[in-house]
Amino acid sequence: METGFPWGSAPSVDLSLWRADAIVLFDWLMSTDLNAVPITHPAQKQALADLLARLEEVGITESTEEEIAAPRKMWQGHGLGGAPIDQSSVTRAQGSMTQDIT
Numbered sequence: 001m002e003t004g005f006p007w008g009s010a011p012s013v014d015l016s017l018w019r020a021d022a023i024v025l026f027d028w029l030m031s032t033d034l035n036a037v038p039i040t041h042p043a044q045k046q047a048l049a050d051l052l053a054r055l056e057e058v059g060i061t062e063s064t065e066e067e068i069a070a071p072r073k074m075w076q077g078h079g080l081g082g083a084p085i086d087q088s089s090v091t092r093a094q095g096s097m098t099q100d101i102t
Contacts, residue, residue, distance in 0.1 A: 020071040023063045026055040 017025075029052040039045050055061075 019060075019067075020074070022055055022058075022060050023067055024071050025051065026060040026063070027068055029055070 029048060034045050034048055037045065037048065
């Protein structure tokens with residue numbers, strides 16, 4: 001899909017995410033002041049804003065409170081200083097729930 005950029009069209013990539021990951025990213029982006037996120041170049045901030053826009057376009061905004069809470073509960077106590085993440089349990093928990101972002 002070609003997207004309109006100030007400098008013209010730019011090539012795009014197709015990215016497939018587990019729906020749970022897309023929901024977590026969307027929730028974080030909606031609650032984060034992008035001006036407060038440490039960046040080293042304005043393109044990084046723009047990429048986050050573009051990601052938020054794409055998540056809105058694919059219907060992540062229609063997520064229920066239960067869908068938002070489920071990944072948080074699943075990951076509570078894992079990673080980022082918590083217990084090591086068991087990849088097999090992650091795969092089983094997320095199953096084949098994917099959301100194509102194209």
